[in-house]
Amino acid sequence: MFRINSRCISCGTCWQFDPEHFANGGAAAVVCQQPRELPALQRALLALQACPVAAIEASAEQRLQRPDDGFPVPVTRHRHGEVFYCGWASKRSFGACSWLIRRPDGNVMVDVPRWSAPLARRIEALGGLATIVLTHRDDVADHARWARAFGAERWIHGADAEAAPEAERHMEGAASRLIGDGLRLIPTPGHTAGSMCLQLGEQRAVLFSGDHLWWNRELQVVVASERYCWWDFERQIQSVRALLPLDVAWLLPGHGHRHVFAVGEWQMALEQTLAWVQG
Ligand code: SF4
Structure with missing residues (x-):
């Protein structure tokens, strides 16, 4: 499961990069949809990597699917x-x-x-x-x-x-x-x-x-x-x-x-x- 923790500063990085799974919840980001298939999961994991304050969490099993090439x-x-x-x-x-x-x-x-x-x-x-x-x-x-x-x-x-x-x-x-x-x-x-x-x-x-x-x-x-x-x-x-x-x-x-x-x-x-x- 992806979740947003209390470190979120509402910077917008995640929902601008991956609006399918993250959204503006006002004071903080929200996970609007859990990623299911591998390409969607890898996109959400890149949003996790982009987050400036490590406010996006995912299970250890999900994190193993992080793409090797990643950013940029x-x-x-x-x-x-x-x-x-x-x-x-x-x-x-x-x-x-x-x-x-x-x-x-x-x-x-x-x-x-x-x-x-x-x-x-x-x-x-x-x-x-x-x-x-x-x-x-x-x-x-x-x-x-x-x-x-x-x-x-x-x-x-x-x-x-x-x-x-x-x-x-x-x-x-x-x-x-x-x-x-x-x-x-x-x-x-x-x-x-x-x-x-x-x-x-x-x-x-x-x-x-x-x-x-x-x-x-x-x-x-x-x-x-x-x-x-x-x-x-x-x-x-x-x-x-x-x-x-x-x-x-x-x-x-x-x-x-x-x-x-x-x-x-x-x-x-x-x-x-x-x-x-x-x-
Ligand atoms: S990228 Fe991180 S700090 Fe920025 S809105 Fe998303 S969860 Fe919050």
Whole structure:
């Protein structure tokens, strides 16, 4: 039997990763359905592994079925890189998602999970880690350990740099910047002064949005949250508007649900968000 213990911090990692078996119960996650068949059981066991506070319990017999390969799990493939979800969420970033982009010119990690030797071995097998992008000050987790293990270069915006003072590369100002072929850093200040998105590709792009934007599956809307804005919400709305011209296919946030947009849906969704927050 899977169960949630009292350590749960309601971070959302489990129900975003495996909504078939876990759900938001308000103050804590709940097991909404016990996994039965092996693929479902292995998905739930990965959610258990991703939980930042070991709040998901399963029987010893069930735990034996944990998949050998585990995280990172594939998400999507773009011509500029193959995207994976890293799991192994960190309590220090309240369970924020970390993503890996596998690229011929060096792999890129977007925000950072807790340190995990099994994950590091898997990333090594996928080609190692050349670059770490820290989208903002909240989700840096064990960045120093990951950077040291792989000799990776870290990017952070100067306005959030005190969260990772050892970072090798700083973005400054408001202009976007290519940091690799088809890989663009876009300053999106608001949630924090140094928030950034990372755009993979220009057409049908993958947008790693940190805590600037996320998808709400229940309401089917893109969320820019004033409640969780730590710096300047007016500025955050300007930063949302600046993303309207993009051609986004995948939204991969730090918190909240990911989402896939059909052609043209990105602009409609952002306009709806802007109308809602301004109304
Ligand atoms: S991942 Fe763990 S801490 Fe987060 S909501 Fe699920 S059970 Fe709770």
